[in-house]
Amino acid sequence: QVDEPENAGLVLYNTCSIRDKAEQKVFNRLQNFKRDAGKGKIFGVLGCVAQQEGEKIFDRAPHVSLVCGSASYPRFGEMLVQLESGSRRVTGLSLDTEETFDTPFTRRDNPHRAYITIIEGCDKSCAYCVVPFTRGPERSRTSESVINEARGLAERGFTEIQLLGQNVNSYRDPSPAGWDFARLLAEVGRVRGIRRVRYTTSHPRDFVKAIVDAMDENPVLCDHVHLPVQSGSSKVLASMDRLYTREEYMRRVEWLKTARRKYSLTTDIIVGFPGETDRDFQQTLDLLDEVQYDSLFSFKYSPRPNTAALAMENVVPEDEKQRRLIALQEKQRAIQIRRNAELIGGTQEVLVEGRNQALAQWIGRTSCNRTLNFAHPETVDSLVGRYLPVRVTRSGPNSLVGESVTVV
Numbered sequence: 001q002v003d004e005p006e007n008a009g010l011v012l013y014n015t016c017s018i019r020d021k022a023e024q025k026v027f028n029r030l031q032n033f034k035r036d037a038g039k040g041k042i043f044g045v046l047g048c049v050a051q052q053e054g055e056k057i058f059d060r061a062p063h064v065s066l067v068c069g070s071a072s073y074p075r076f077g078e079m080l081v082q083l084e085s086g087s088r089r090v091t092g093l094s095l096d097t098e099e100t101f102d103t104p105f106t107r108r109d110n111p112h113r114a115y116i117t118i119i120e121g122c123d124k125s126c127a128y129c130v131v132p133f134t135r136g137p138e139r140s141r142t143s144e145s146v147i148n149e150a151r152g153l154a155e156r157g158f159t160e161i162q163l164l165g166q167n168v169n170s171y172r173d174p175s176p177a178g179w180d181f182a183r184l185l186a187e188v189g190r191v192r193g194i195r196r197v198r199y200t201t202s203h204p205r206d207f208v209k210a211i212v213d214a215m216d217e218n219p220v221l222c223d224h225v226h227l228p229v230q231s232g233s234s235k236v237l238a239s240m241d242r243l244y245t246r247e248e249y250m251r252r253v254e255w256l257k258t259a260r261r262k263y264s265l266t267t268d269i270i271v272g273f274p275g276e277t278d279r280d281f282q283q284t285l286d287l288l289d290e291v292q293y294d295s296l297f298s299f300k301y302s303p304r305p306n307t308a309a310l311a312m313e314n315v316v317p318e319d320e321k322q323r324r325l326i327a328l329q330e331k332q333r334a335i336q337i338r339r340n341a342e343l344i345g346g347t348q349e350v351l352v353e354g355r356n357q358a359l360a361q362w363i364g365r366t367s368c369n370r371t372l373n374f375a376h377p378e379t380v381d382s383l384v385g386r387y388l389p390v391r392v393t394r395s396g397p398n399s400l401v402g403e404s405v406t407v408v
């Protein structure tokens with residue numbers, strides 16, 4: 001690896017195709033970088049745009065020599081050898097479901113937090129979503145391999161683990177042990193040395209009560225659930241093919257609100273899905289009032305190749321999507337300002353992630369996944385990687401400020 005892309009012999013673009021904007025960005029960057037600094041370099045495109053566009057990328061960006069979708073990463077070494085021996089067009093595009101994504105090569109830059117992929121692909125067919133086409137059907141790793149990786153990470157000093165998958169809740173251990181997600185989560189939480197376990201992303205349909213029960217049992221399983229709702233209108237949810245109604249979603253929210261611990265709840269919302277009326281959108285705004293999310297990601301609906309929604313009528317105009325996005329974000333901002341202010345005066349444990357030199361603050365993250373920046377009374381070398389109690393003194397819409405209450 002080099003410090004500046006200008007110094008590289010091989011330039012790889014890791015890509016996302018979830019919305020059109022991300023995809024356009026790749027092609028813009030590919031052209032601009034080639035023009036400005038691309039002489040004599042070899043170019044490769046990896047990830048979901050590679051999977052989706054395949055060999056068409058060679059037409060759109062003729063200076064690219066390698067196109068490799070995420071299911072082909074285990075063959076990546078082989079492909080580099082082909083490139084080195086002079087091949088001009090190397091591809092890895094099969095969505096081979098036999099190939100496991102269990103790899104010993106994972107590079108981790110953060111020495112405290114590690115991601116572990118437990119399931120790849122998605123068997124749902126949400127009408128707006130390109131993921132089933134770019135990631136293929138669901139494949140789960142064996143529980144033994146996940147637990148072994150978690151233990152290995154703990155031995156190397158990692159204390160936080162984030163379990164990953166497009167739909168982690170439908171994890172199903174392919175080995176005879178046959179663990180479901182709730183069991184896997186509970187067991188990862190028991191690995192000695194691991195102090196925090198998070199997971200993403202959940203699908204409400206597969207988010208069962210046993211998951212909340214497992215979290216209630218063990219505080220190592222963090223106080224946060226990301227549960228994408230997408231819309232507050234049951235009519236829109238049905239045309240999105242999300243497989244739950246607003247009421248069914250609210251039942252899951254109730255499990256969390258009545259649980260033993262206080263969980264922070266975050267979500268994803270799409271505005272301007274085809275057929276979304278003012279009334280439907282108002283139901284989404286009402287849902288925000290009802291649920292009181294701690295944070296949310298909001299997106300304007302973006303048409304994606306191969307998806308069912310492409311053929312739908314009553315497309316919402318761009319300016320209306322924009323209006324709805326802003327209305328949604330304003331409402332949520334007010335909710336966050338109020339919710340975060342309620343935390344002032346309390347003490348929360350943070351994992352220290354870094355230092356903001358300009359503000360003379362340490363950057364911490366709470367179990368609820370909030371950023372809590374804090375001052376520490378003593379001059380110390382580094383607190384990064386430590387777990388410390390911090391008293392909250394101020395709050396904003398997106399983060400908290402506090403002071404450390406221990407002497408180290």
Ligand code: 5AD
Pocket residue numbers: 018019128129130228230268269270299300301302303304
């Ligand atoms: N348009 C807009 N947002 C989308 N998402 C997924 N597909 C689309 C699309 N076509 C959003 C969903 C999902 C998040 C990862 O991205 O909200 O939960």
Ligand code: SF4
Pocket residue numbers: 122123124125126129130131132166167203
């Ligand atoms: Fe896409 Fe998630 Fe729906 Fe799967 S469950 S199709 S990844 S939005």
